[in-house]
Amino acid sequence: MKKRRTISDAARRLLAGHHHDPFDVLGCHRRGRTWHIKALLPGAAAVEVVTGDARLPMERTPETDLFSISIDCKAEPAYRLRCHGGDGNWREFEDPYRFGTLIGDLDLHLFAEGRHQHLYRILGAHCCRHEGVTGVRFATWAPNATRVSVVGDFNGWHGLAHPMRVRGGSGVWELFIPGLAAGSNYKFEVRDQQGALHLKADPYGNAFELRPATASVVQAPSEFTWSDADWLQRRAHWDWQRAPVSVYELQLASWRRAATGEVLNYREIAPALADYVTDMGFTHVELLPITEFPLDESWGYQPTGYFAPTSRFGAPDDFRYFVDYLHSRNIGVILDWVPAHFPRDAHGLARFDGTALYEHADPRRGEHADWGTLIFNYGRNEVRNFLLASASFWLEEFHLDGLRVDAVASMLYLDYSREEGEWAPNEHGGNENLEAIAFLRELNTLTHGAHPGTLTIAEESTAWPQVTRPTWVGGLGFSMKWNMGWMHDSLNYMAMEPIYRHYHHDKLTFGLMYAFSENFMLPFSHDEVVHGKRSLLGRMPGDDWQRFANLRLLYTYMFTYPGTKLLFMGCELADPLEWRHAEQLNWALAEQPAHAGVQHLVRDLNQLYRRHGPLHGQNFTAQGFEWIDCNDATQSVLAYLRRDGERFLVVVLNFTPVVRADYRVGVPEQGVYREVFNSDSHFYGGSNVSNGTHIAGEASSWMGRPASLVLTLPPLAGIVLQWEPAGE
Known part of the structure; x- marks a missing residue:
């Protein structure tokens, strides 16, 4: 009678699907002069070992898919496996379990400390050549899992086909699958x-299936050849604090679409967008999140793929083309990046290994009730490293020029949008999220150090101090911060009927009390034209003429006020409706005179802002701004200077529909003043009230100034005057 083969305890655990190191059982192992080869091949009818010219049948362990053979020889045999799948076909392949480890000890050490800047090159799925064989190496972090397997369309999504091994106490699981190629769909079965069992997409995946499918896709190494070396060189030495920065914020899916209504590919969008942005005079574009996300309605703010541009618009190299093309047209590219929270989707990061791994375990710190999302555990080194590596990935692999960091306020405060008893204080009893603060400082130190000239821009809506001050003086280290206070005050003021504005004049003047406490960007973003807030034009009071005039005045105020600029797509067209994410902009508006006038105005304001040093050279310092008169609430008029050294511009804004003749303002110098901009010009759809080409400064002192001008102020409009020294 043939002796029944016994199964070791390790083999039982492997077959049961909870062995942490399948290499302990599978592959080739030596005992004395005998080499024992084992293979676990679910669904196999028969298996052979191919060594040299010999094909040696392997024996099946009864009632299992475990096959084994013993070979007597001195040296470890070189072999391949040959499997009969029951479909009449044999396939021959390398045994994944004959290969050595993939990740070096230094990489694991740096990851454990949260300091691996290029972690995305280690974890995830990567086509490679390992021990002379081509294939794909997989690695993921799941420290509390009892087993992790690579499953995909190449193994029938069977969890026992390719179990991974864990690397000691690191929590990192790895496996090399020889012969596998790019384009394969995969997930991790945890x-x-x-x-x-949990079927998870790869947190470090570089490509994903098009929604609603959720599998990760093995991505081939990039074959893209960059041509933006000159751009990157200039950027590294760019004095952005004294440069004009005007950002066009857009969502790729709804900016412009094909005639069929389908979204365009990154390569198709690039030339059209570059032409438009160049014509309109913006210096940068800012993309609403394109990190892969499952739900269109989230606009990308609930991402699942922190290392992959969304497949909605093409492959990663298509996005590289997009960035490279815009750089060739001298346009910077900023990405809206979301490190504050992530969705609960079953295939994503939530409870990745069955425990609160990426998220904080305490729901008082780990859940956003308002958004239905989960909050990253910034105190865990590996989680912090995940986010830092994501930031590095976008700046390095895609040459992006900056990151706009979403929802910073929600990261800074433990009691953000929480009632009493719904939050837990920090170790000092305060409401500051000390771990998130440390993360943000590390983020800015890393990005500015490794990628000089790139920008980090905080969407931060509170009075948190020193958001844009260096980390070494206690700041968070951001380049710029959105000026949400200015934005809210300005929109609230402009929404009032002009007859009531003189009661609220301080909404226009209060912002200068803090205008230089941070490096501010002035945003009219997508958030202001959704969720029933109405479009910017829709907020303006009065009849049609006054609504358009008010909007032109608002933009004039924005572009002459201290700070860099951001305008959401469609606002330059004076869209009367809120943003619709499921359709393209209403480009037909540009054919209508009133809307075309606003578009022309934005174009000219960008040129004015970029051409005149006083409007950008001192954006972040008090030396760049002086009030001429901030107290004329009765007539709702503001007058101020913008300076850059000896050069200056005079800005006068009339927030009422009344033409104000003989309006005297004080100025620093006599001489000739030229009207270089007037938002009431007929070219923009205004009434064309003007002061002519040149205005003579009078010797009469006024408002504490040695000279003065007598002006006619157009209704609901702003004018900009340039002083021309004698002899020029």
């Missing part, structure tokens, strides 16, 4: 400590 078994938790209660025995439940």
